[in-house]
Amino acid sequence: MARTKEFDPEVALQAALELFWERGYEATSMSDLVGHLGIGRASLYATFGGKHDLYLKALRRYVENRDPSPVEMLSQPGPALPAVRALIEFYAEDAIRDRRRRGCMIVNAAAELLPGDERVAGIVDANWTGLETALTSALIRGRAQGELPGDRDPVALARFLLVFLQGLRLVSKGQPDPARLRDAAAQALAILN
The missing domain is CATH 1.10.357.10 (Tetracycline Repressor, domain 2)
Structure with a gap:
């Protein structure tokens, strides 16, 4: 049986956007993202892919929600x-x-x-x-x-x-x-x- 997500991906994406916007891409580590989003590393990868994929999603969200x-x-x-x-x-x-x-x-x-x-x-x-x-x-x-x-x-x-x-x-x-x-x-x- 598949596990259900214990977090809202939309809320997590917005939190990632805020962190990337504040610090930039290079200065934001995966550990920073895990801590800031409050989700496990495996869940982050499973939902968003790697750090770069998450950054691209956050950047697109920024553009779409201006x-x-x-x-x-x-x-x-x-x-x-x-x-x-x-x-x-x-x-x-x-x-x-x-x-x-x-x-x-x-x-x-x-x-x-x-x-x-x-x-x-x-x-x-x-x-x-x-x-x-x-x-x-x-x-x-x-x-x-x-x-x-x-x-x-x-x-x-x-x-x-x-x-x-x-x-x-x-x-x-x-x-x-x-x-x-x-x-x-x-x-x-x-x-x-």
Whole structure:
């Protein structure tokens, strides 16, 4: 007779996500995971695979459960530029409020594991491509609605904003000077005028 699981895999996955987000992949050992999740090593392997498999699942969960979802923020009907501006302001203020200085788990994964980890690279690239596509779509819509001057290149502008937003997240992991982050966000907002 098969044993039933004595833990909730969804709760354990969320706990693993929090630990990886706090410490990073390399600094989180299997012993750390076993202790933090409160489950046996054999159960962890049987449910999630090895440490790397668990990390990939946690990284995917992080992407899927972003609240608010940047793509959803940019995809709302109506004027497009207010949504782009709101996203920039959200990233800046969220970085300022991040007292634990965890940053963005996607940015952390890129900084720690790329270019050497192809599976992490796939998740990071899909996330950044999705955000760039959503920004491009919003900016194209904004240009079509007369919110953005017709001579602006929505693709190039979206790429700039993607790089800016990810850089903002990385800078916030250091000493997140609110004035520095707000001034940078103001400059990014200014290019939308």
